[in-house]
Amino acid sequence: MSVDRQQMLETAERLNQQMADGIPYTWETLEQALSFVTEERDRGIHGRICYFAAFYHLDAGNQEQCLKYLDESVRCLLGTDQEIHVARVYNMIGIVAHMQNNLSLAMEQYGKALDYTAKYNDKMVHSIVLSNMADAYYLIGVYDRAVQCYRECIREFEKAGDDSIYSRINFRKMLSEYGCCLLHLDMKQEAMDVCRKLEETGKSEEIIRGTRLAANVFFTYLAESEGNREKAADHARQAVMALEDMRQVSSEYDSIQNLLQYMEKTGNIELLQEVLDCLEPKAAIEQNRSLLLQLLLLRLRYCSAQMPIEEFRQATETFFHIKESSEMIESNQVMYMLELRKRLQAAEEEQREQTKKRNKLLYQSEHDELTGLYNKRSLNRYLEDVFEACKLNEKELGILFLDIDYFKQLNDRYGHGKGDEGICAVADALKKIFPEDYVARYGGDEFLVVMPERDLAYAMEHAKLLCAGIRECKIPNEDSEVEPWLTISVGGVCAIPREPNRVWDFLSAADNTLYEQKKEQKGKVRFYQGEGKYL
Numbered sequence: 001m002s003v004d005r006q007q008m009l010e011t012a013e014r015l016n017q018q019m020a021d022g023i024p025y026t027w028e029t030l031e032q033a034l035s036f037v038t039e040e041r042d043r044g045i046h047g048r049i050c051y052f053a054a055f056y057h058l059d060a061g062n063q064e065q066c067l068k069y070l071d072e073s074v075r076c077l078l079g080t081d082q083e084i085h086v087a088r089v090y091n092m093i094g095i096v097a098h099m100q101n102n103l104s105l106a107m108e109q110y111g112k113a114l115d116y117t118a119k120y121n122d123k124m125v126h127s128i129v130l131s132n133m134a135d136a137y138y139l140i141g142v143y144d145r146a147v148q149c150y151r152e153c154i155r156e157f158e159k160a161g162d163d164s165i166y167s168r169i170n171f172r173k174m175l176s177e178y179g180c181c182l183l184h185l186d187m188k189q190e191a192m193d194v195c196r197k198l199e200e201t202g203k204s205e206e207i208i209r210g211t212r213l214a215a216n217v218f219f220t221y222l223a224e225s226e227g228n229r230e231k232a233a234d235h236a237r238q239a240v241m242a243l244e245d246m247r248q249v250s251s252e253y254d255s256i257q258n259l260l261q262y263m264e265k266t267g268n269i270e271l272l273q274e275v276l277d278c279l280e281p282k283a284a285i286e287q288n289r290s291l292l293l294q295l296l297l298l299r300l301r302y303c304s305a306q307m308p309i310e311e312f313r314q315a316t317e318t319f320f321h322i323k324e325s326s327e328m329i330e331s332n333q334v335m336y337m338l339e340l341r342k343r344l345q346a347a348e349e350e351q352r353e354q355t356k357k358r359n360k361l362l363y364q365s366e367h368d369e370l371t372g373l374y375n376k377r378s379l380n381r382y383l384e385d386v387f388e389a390c391k392l393n394e395k396e397l398g399i400l401f402l403d404i405d406y407f408k409q410l411n412d413r414y415g416h417g418k419g420d421e422g423i424c425a426v427a428d429a430l431k432k433i434f435p436e437d438y439v440a441r442y443g444g445d446e447f448l449v450v451m452p453e454r455d456l457a458y459a460m461e462h463a464k465l466l467c468a469g470i471r472e473c474k475i476p477n478e479d480s481e482v483e484p485w486l487t488i489s490v491g492g493v494c495a496i497p498r499e500p501n502r503v504w505d506f507l508s509a510a511d512n513t514l515y516e517q518k519k520e521q522k523g524k525v526r527f528y529q530g531e532g533k534y535l
Contacts, residue, residue: 044080061286
C-alpha cells in the first residue's frame, strides 16, 4: 500500500473513531478531509468521507445536504474495496426517510442495508439497521414484528461487545424503544428485564445523558403500567428536562412520539404544554415541518381552552400556513427521495454490469478459451501456492502430465477442427473424472492435473479411468500406432514435497515420466517411482 493511500485511510479511520466516541465534527475538519481524499485520488475512501459529511448535516438538521452527500457516498463506495461501508449509507438514507415519515421508503433502504451487512457479514451494522427497522415497525403499530427485530439486534449487540460511547448510547436507546414495545403488548415481565439492562448499562454519565430522553420515556410507560401515576409523572418531567437540554430533536423522533402519545393518553395538559413549549422552537429551528405541524395540532386540540383568542387565531394561521407550504415541500422531498432512489438503483445496476465485465475478464485471463479449463498462467500461480502448503503441512501432492497420442497425425489427416474436437473431448473427460481437482490445459494437446492431499492409489486409479474414458469417446485417429481411436499417455508423480524440492522438480518428474512412457508404449499410465534425478 502506498504511503499516500495509507494516509487517506487513516483520515477516514480518525473520522470514524470520532463518530464512535460521540465527538461532534466541525465542518472545517470535514472540508479538509474532502479536499485531501478526493474521488480522483481514491473513489472508495472518498465515499466514506462523504458518509461522515452526511452524518454532520443530519446532526445539524440539514436533510437536503445530508441526502446529497449520501447519494455521492453510495456512488463512490460501490465496487471498491470500501464497499462494506455502503450498508451504513443505506441505513442513513432510511433514517432520513423515517424522519420524513416516509416509512415505506425507509423500510426499502433498511432492507438494502441488511443485504450488504449479510454480504460482508457485518454483524454490528446489521444490529443497528435492524434496530431502526424495529422502530419503523413500532411506529406503524406492528408490535410483534418490532419485538422480533429488537430481540435479534440486542442478541447481536451483546455478542459483539462494542464498548464505544456511540454504540452504547444506541444500545440503550434501542432497549428503551424495545421496552415500550413490550408494554404495548402487555409483556410486563420482559419489560422488567429491559429495566434491569438499562440500570446495568447506565454507569457512564455521558451515556446516561445521551439516553436520558429515551430511558425516561420507557420508565414513564413502565410506571404507568404499574399504576404508579406519581412515578410516571416524575419520569415524564425528567424526559421534558432532557428535551430542554437537547441541541436538536430530529434524532429522537421515536422517543418524542412515545412521549406525546403518553401525554395524550393521560390528558396531562400542563405537562403537554411544557413539551410543546420546548419542542416547537427546536422543530422550527431545524425546519422539521412535519413535527412542527403535529405539535401545533396538539396545541390547538388540547390547549386552546387556555389560549387567549388572539393567540389561538395566530396559532391557527401559523398551522395552516405551515401546512400549505409543508405539503409543497414534502411533495418536493418525496420527489427528491424517489429521484435519489432511481440514481441509487442506476448506480447499483452500473456496478453489477462492471462486476460482470470484471469477472468475465478475470475468467478469460485465467481460463483456456477452447476448453474452459484453467490456462498455464493461472496454473503457475496455483502450483506455487499448493506446493508450499503441502510442504508446510507434510501432505502428499499428486501431479499428472498427459498429452494426446499421435496428435499431429490427427490434425494432418482430419484437419484442425477434428484436432480441436479431440482436445475438447480430453477436457470434458478431465472435468468429469477430476471434478474436485485442479485441471489445466498446459498448451497445445498437453494437460496437467494437480491433486493436493491425494494419495498414489487415488492418482493411479483416476489416471486409468481417464485413459479408458478417452477410448470410449471413439474419436477416429487411423494414423495412430496405438489404436484407431484417440488415446492419451499419462505421466504422474505423487509424493510429499520436502526440502530441497521445488515445484519444478515435481513438474519435471511428471513430464519426464510421461516422456519415458511414450518412448516405451503410448496409451498407458506411468508414475515416477523415485529413481533418477527429478525428486
